[in-house]
Amino acid sequence: MDIQKFRATAARKKKSLTAFIIKMDEIIPHDLPELVERLDAEVWKEVDCTTCANCCKTMTPTFTAADVKRIATHLHMSPKSFREKWLKKEDGSKDWVNTTQPCQFLADNKCSIYEVRPADCAEFPHHNKTPFDAYNETFKNNLVHCPATLMLIDKMKKVVEKEYEW
Ligand code: SF4
Numbered sequence: 192m193d194i195q196k197f198r199a200t201a202a203r204k205k206k207s208l209t210a211f212i213i214k215m216d217e218i219i220p221h222d223l224p225e226l227v228e229r230l231d232a233e234v235w236k237e238v239d240c241t242t243c244a245n246c247c248k249t250m251t252p253t254f255t256a257a258d259v260k261r262i263a264t265h266l267h268m269s270p271k272s273f274r275e276k277w278l279k280k281e282d283g284s285k286d287w288v289n290t291t292q293p294c295q296f297l298a299d300n301k302c303s304i305y306e307v308r309p310a311d312c313a314e315f316p317h318h319n320k321t322p323f324d325a326y327n328e329t330f331k332n333n334l335v336h337c338p339a340t341l342m343l344i345d346k347m348k349k350v351v352e353k354e355y356e357w
């Protein structure tokens with residue numbers, strides 16, 4: 192994954208893809224689930240997360256109480272020590288999030304706690320959430336962080352603007 196190239200592409204396309212997502216808040220293609228499934232399958236033939244890890248380097252997951260307990264147990268720590276060592280409460284939401292980026296569990300571009308990673312990480316980049324458009328805000332934010340999301344929204348824009356009354 193060429194992250195510099197991704198960043199340049201994301202900067203160039205951010206405005207038009209954001210406008211597309213905003214429009215999708217109002218006009219939802221009738222076969223959106225099928226469209227997303229088809230295009231997302233194409234995306235993952237081209238994107239390999241193991242050569243990227245940009246989400247782990249530039250974002251933080253939220254840690255639920257269950258995440259903290261599971262990961263702390265895995266690391267032979269108490270949940271309290273775990274929170275004190277690595278987490279803080281996010282301003283506004285009060286979710287538990289990482290204090291530093293890249294994530295402290297990223298090692299050699301891979302997740303060192305993969306089997307017990309936060310649910311938020313396991314579900315990222317949320318392309319299979321339903322309904323897809325309920326996560327438009329998330330996709331807008333993630334365009335500049337995740338090459339897979341950038342590619343999916345770009346593909347969707349091309350298809351929707353060509354094949355749908357839009
Ligand atoms: S816990 Fe693992 S998957 Fe989640 S951000 Fe950290 S390194 Fe990435």
Ligand code: SF4
Pocket residue numbers: 238239240241243244245246247315316336337338339340
């Ligand atoms: S989910 Fe997105 S940002 Fe994270 S490693 Fe995969 S392609 Fe990169």
